[in-house]
Amino acid sequence: AQTVTQSQPEMSVQEAETVTLSCTYDTSESDYYLFWYKQPPSRQMILVIRQEAYKQQNATENRFSVNFQKAAKSFSLKISDSQLGDAAMYFCAYRSANTGNQFYFGTGTSLTVIP
Amino acid sequence: NAGVTQTPKFQVLKTGQSMTLQCAQDMNHEYMSWYRQDPGMGLRLIHYSVGAGITDQGEVPNGYNVSRSTTEDFPLRLLSAAPSQTSVYFCASSPPIGRIANYGYTFGSGTRLTVV
Numbered sequence: 001a002q003t004v005t006q007s008q009p010e011m012s013v014q015e016a017e018t019v020t021l022s023c024t025y026d027t028s029e030s031d032y033y034l035f036w037y038k039q040p041p042s043r044q045m046i047l048v049i050r051q052e053a054y055k056q057q058n059a060t061e062n063r064f065s066v067n068f069q070k071a072a073k074s075f076s077l078k079i080s081d082s083q084l085g086d087a088a089m090y091f092c093a094y095r096s097a098n099t100g101n102q103f104y105f106g107t108g109t110s111l112t113v114i115p
Numbered sequence: 116n117a118g119v120t121q122t123p124k125f126q127v128l129k130t131g132q133s134m135t136l137q138c139a140q141d142m143n144h145e146y147m148s149w150y151r152q153d154p155g156m157g158l159r160l161i162h163y164s165v166g167a168g169i170t171d172q173g174e175v176p177n178g179y180n181v182s183r184s185t186t187e188d189f190p191l192r193l194l195s196a197a198p199s200q201t202s203v204y205f206c207a208s209s210p211p212i213g214r215i216a217n218y219g220y221t222f223g224s225g226t227r228l229t230v231v
Contacts, residue, residue, distance in 0.1 A: 033219075043224065043225045045205065045207075045220070045222035047219045047220070091157065095218070101209075102163070103160075103207075103209075105150075107155060107156060
């Protein structure tokens with residue numbers, strides 16, 4: 001089974017600064033999809049950004065961007081101009097394009113935004 | 116509003132009681148899953164289904180049953196609740212890859228279950 005590793009259980013950032021959350025994954029597949037989900041204190045899981053492995057261009061959604069390094073099996077999330085509302089738990093997820101299209105999640109990174 | 120409806124939001128059970136967590140989606144998604152979320156352990160897959168009539172076990176299936184009689188509904192049954200099942204439970208749905216562009220999960224709002 002694929003594994004997803006988030007090695008930073010907790011991170012903090014000053015408001016308006018930039019922070020990068022790390023994610024690595026282990027797979028032998030060449031076709032897959034990667035996601036970052038945000039879980040604020042409300043508990044709702046919100047899709048932040050997604051990346052198709054076959055695309056070389058890094059995905060960007062407003063202040064959120066990824067650094068996708070396929071050979072290194074790395075998928076980090078960069079949050080620019082951090083806002084208080086960015087404080088949340090962030091989960092990295094891998095979805096197989098094969099093996100039943102299953103999802104695999106990391107253990108999460110808790111992000112604190114300091115005013 | 117289209118999405119995943121999960122009920123109840125909160126539940127307290129006594130050890131040995133049974134109950135069903137309900138999950139319904141109106142997006143015609145084939146793929147549905149149940150996860151439990153525990154501190155420091157992320158989301159762990161309990162059971163999943165790739166379509167009506169098809170279910171399979173995930174990482175932590177013991178103590179839980181599921182069925183998928185329709186595309187819309189995917190209930191999770193706790194057979195005999197134990198304190199180890201105290202957790203937050205999420206239902207999620209997704210189309211299979213390739214059908215439409217958005218193939219990420221849509222999550223329900225979660226159920227906080229406490230077993231005493």
